[in-house]
Amino acid sequence: MADLSQxxxxxxxxxxxxxxxxxxxxxxxxxxxxxxxxxxxxxxEGSGSHEGHHHYISGGLVAGVEGDKVRLSATGANAVTMEEEA
Incomplete structure (x- = not known):
């Protein structure tokens, strides 16, 4: 897992x-x-019932931090299916 403190x-x-x-x-x-x-x-895949409240991404999906971007190891579409809801 990447350093989440960054x-x-x-x-x-x-x-x-x-x-x-x-x-x-x-x-x-x-x-x-x-x-x-x-x-x-x-x-x-993130529209409809997934809008209007917080979602969480597992820190285990973080591949790295590049400047002002957090890059995940999963594609955008796959990451959305792995989000946890508040």
């Missing part, structure tokens, strides 16, 4: 394919809490 508020979370997955609200233990307004909204 992850800061408002960083963009992207899949291994570069697809936008969400925006960091904060790190909560070994998970990344995504902002409500942006939690999977750009990925088709």
């Amino acid at each position: 992850i800061k508020e408002h960083m963009e979370v992207i899949g291994a394919d570069g697809v936008h997955v969400g925006t960091v609200d904060h790190v909560d233990g070994d998970r990344i809490k995504l902002t409500k307004k942006d939690s999977g909204a750009q990925v088709s």
Whole structure:
């Protein structure tokens, strides 16, 4: 697992394919809490009942932190299916 202490508020979370997955609200233990307004909204599987509340990404999916982006080891579409809801 990558060093989650490098992850800061408002960083963009992207899949291994570069697809936008969400925006960091904060790190909560070994998970990344995504902002409500942006939690999977750009990925088709993240619409409807998945909008309007917080989602979490497991820290185990983080491949690395590159500048102001958190890159996941899963593609954007796959990462959305692995999100946990608040």
